[in-house]
Amino acid sequence: MAPPxxxxxxxxxxxxxRFWRSFRLAESxxxxxxxxxxxxxxxxDGNWDEVRDAWDLDPxxxxxxHGSFGAVPxxxxxxxxxxxxxxxxxxxxxxxTLLPPAIVSARAAAADFLGTVQDALALxxxxxxGVSTVLAALALREGEEVLLTDxxxxxxxxxxxRFAGAAGAQVKAVKxxxxxxxxxxxxxxxxxxxSRTRLVLIDQITSPTARLFPVRRxxxxxxxxxxxxxxxxxxxxxxxxxxxxxxxxxxWVGNFHKWAFAGRSVAGLWVAPSWRPQxxxxxVSWNExxxxxxxxxxxxxxxGAVWLxxxxxxxxxxxxxxxxxxxxxxxxxxxxxxxxxxxxxxxLDGVGGDPRLSMRLVALxxxxxxxxxxxxxxxxxxxxxxxxxxxxxxWAGRGWLRLSAQxxxxxxxYERFAHGIAGLLR
Ligand SMILES: Cc1ncc(COP(=O)(O)O)c(C=O)c1O
Numbered sequence: 001m002a003p004p005x006x007x008x009x010x011x012x013x014x015x016x017x018r019f020w021r022s023f024r025l026a027e028s029x030x031x032x033x034x035x036x037x038x039x040x041x042x043x044x045d046g047n048w049d050e051v052r053d054a055w056d057l058d059p060x061x062x063x064x065x066h067g068s069f070g071a072v073p074x075x076x077x078x079x080x081x082x083x084x085x086x087x088x089x090x091x092x093x094x095x096x097t098l099l100p101p102a103i104v105s106a107r108a109a110a111a112d113f114l115g116t117v118q119d120a121l122a123l124x125x126x127x128x129x130g131v132s133t134v135l136a137a138l139a140l141r142e143g144e145e146v147l148l149t150d151x152x153x154x155x156x157x158x159x160x161x162r163f164a165g166a167a168g169a170q171v172k173a174v175k176x177x178x179x180x181x182x183x184x185x186x187x188x189x190x191x192x193x194x195s196r197t198r199l200v201l202i203d204q205i206t207s208p209t210a211r212l213f214p215v216r217r218x219x220x221x222x223x224x225x226x227x228x229x230x231x232x233x234x235x236x237x238x239x240x241x242x243x244x245x246x247x248x249x250x251x252w253v254g255n256f257h258k259w260a261f262a263g264r265s266v267a268g269l270w271v272a273p274s275w276r277p278q279x280x281x282x283x284v285s286w287n288e289x290x291x292x293x294x295x296x297x298x299x300x301x302x303x304g305a306v307w308l309x310x311x312x313x314x315x316x317x318x319x320x321x322x323x324x325x326x327x328x329x330x331x332x333x334x335x336x337x338x339x340x341x342x343x344x345x346x347x348l349d350g351v352g353g354d355p356r357l358s359m360r361l362v363a364l365x366x367x368x369x370x371x372x373x374x375x376x377x378x379x380x381x382x383x384x385x386x387x388x389x390x391x392x393x394x395w396a397g398r399g400w401l402r403l404s405a406q407x408x409x410x411x412x413x414y415e416r417f418a419h420g421i422a423g424l425l426r
Contacts, residue, residue, distance in 0.1 A: 052408045062388045062413035064336065066404035067207075067235060067359050070258040073316055079309035080263050087305070095301065102308045103297045109311040110256065110268045115243035122269045122279070122293035123307055127234040129282070130253030130269040131156050131201075134230055135163040137279050142168030144198040147189065147227075149176045150396070151206035151213075156232055160201060169198070178361075178396070179352040182214040190221040199228045204254075205235040208395040210359040210402055211352070212240075219248040235259060237268070238317055239326070239358055244270045251275065259358070259406075262313035263306035269296075325407060329358035332405035336414035337362055340401060343418035344425065362401040364392075368425060369399025386420035388413075 054073050057063050063071065083102075087094040103123070111121040124130045140146065146160050150173045157173070164171045174192035176185055189200060200222040204215045219229040230251040236242055238259030244252050252270040256262035271279050276292040287295045317325075334353060337360035341348050346363045353360045369375040369392050378399070379392040391402040401421075403414065 055408050057408060060387055062409075062417055064388060064390045064403050064405075064409065064413060064417060066406040066409075067258060067402065068391055069264065070255075070261070071406065071408065072257075072263050073261050073313075076261055076263055076309055076313045076316060079312040080305040083305040083308045084303070087303075099304050099308070100297065103304060104294075106307050106310045107293065107297070109314055113237065113242070113260070113314050114254070114268055114270065116245050116270055119276075119293065120245075120270055120273070122271070122281075122296035123310075124253070124267050124269045124296060126257070126265040126267050127153075127232060127253050127255050128155055128159070130267055131159050131230075131232065132163075133269060133279065133282055134251045134253075135159055136282060137275075138163075138199060138228070140164055140167035140169040140198060143196060144169040145194060145196045146171050146199045146201060147192050147197050148173045148201050149185075149189065149203070149206075149213075150174070151176060151203055151209050151211060152201065153203065153207045153232065153234065156201065170196075172197075178209055178211070179350055182217065185213050186217045186221055189218050193222060193225050193227055197225070197227050199230060201230045201232060204231050204233040205239065205357060205359075207234065208393045208400070208402070210354070210357055210361050212354045212357055215249065216247050223248060234267075235359070238322075240356065241322070256310060256313065260313060261317050262310050266307050266310055269293075320407060326358065328407065329405045330355055332409055332411065332414075333358045333360045333403060335411055336360060336403040336405060336417075339414050339418040340403065340421065343422040358406065359402055359404045362403065364399035364401060365425065366398070370394050370397055375399055381424065382421065385424060386417065388417045388420065390417065
């Protein structure tokens with residue numbers, strides 16, 4: 001099918017373009033960071049080139065996969081550089097005097113952002129680390145079961161397989177159709193629970209399929225049956241407002257380095273009060289006796305700059321006016337999905353798309369990228385030939401494109417990709 005005609009594009013583009021024209025950085029509080037880090041600017045009042053200039057992304061490429069690794073704004077990196085400069089100028093003073101209280105402040109800012117208190121939240125490097133930390137503490141036993149869905153993140157499923165395998169426990173992945181309603185998701189998980197189920201590990205926003213799962217209701221069902229609940233919220237901070245306490249889970253983990261603009265890598269691991277005495281970092285270090293969460297603050301000599309710059313990243317995020325930013329990103333992701341699907345001639349029926357999310361799927365034609373290897377090969381071709389960065393995945397025996405939208409993206413990038421991918425697969 002031909003790429004979308006100019007008229008259709010112009011109509012669909014009108015709203016995002018109007019939005020850009022009125023998009024301004026809000027006034028933000030002054031912060032205790034070096035001079036070159038500024039949180040107020042008129043970046044958003046100009047054209048898109050100026051907007052994009054807040055990031056150091058390679059301008060020759062369309063970056064349509066914010067979801068996988070995020071993108072660090074230049075001013076956040078400047079804050080990291082500031083902290084590294086202090087470490088290099090006087091390592092003793094930095095590690096002995098500056099770092100410990102600054103990590104506590106970063107943790108407090110992170111907790112506040114997630115609607116919780118600092119005693120409930122440990123900083124960890126990433127969601128992957130948080131998952132293994134919790135699985136290690138659970139001490140699964142022979143004959144028990146861990147329940148996932150078939151939308152779970154691959155590396156998380158590998159961690160579950162390792163810990164369950166070592167304990168002689170089983171892993172069960174329940175199938176959830178791509179366009180299952182909330183009710184159907186809850187039922188699929190609840191029906192998968194047996195008397196042996198020890199843990200339900202459920203994604204809040206799924207990675208291969210860009211679904212928003214009703215985790216509060218899943219947690220309710222699981223806990224009513226005495227089953228521990230762990231929510232993988234890797235994509236949540238920044239993409240959705242978070243009130244982690246309200247989810248009713250035992251554990252929750254989410255990355256700040258995806259949608260909250262932090263440097264790589266920093267994540268928050270939230271733990272319900274009854275579990276806190278049992279949760280320890282995988283790496284033993286000097287804060288061992290302080291237990292959760294302070295035990296996580298120090299892990300030998302490590303570069304803490306990214307964690308210390310987290311409050312700057314969160315202030316940058318807030319300064320973009322989260323609701324306006326989300327509205328823009330979610331609308332742009334929907335627009336991207338429609339132009340790319342229409343260029344490929346693949347239907348959106350049965351694919352879905354949640355207006356609350358900034359990621360959308362497009363089905364590839366049958367037989368394209370339907371295995372992991374084929375998906376990797378197609379990604380490499382797209383990157384090399386089209387100069388577009390996009391997630392290509394295979395899920396449920398079929399190839400998919402997962403498109404993200406972030407402030408640095410513009411509608412024209414999705415149009416260019418739509419045109420290019422249609423030509424590439426012709
Ligand atoms: C749902 C989900 N869980 C876990 C992860 C792993 O995150 P990280 O690589 O930061 O550990 C991801 C990364 O994309 C994810 O999407």
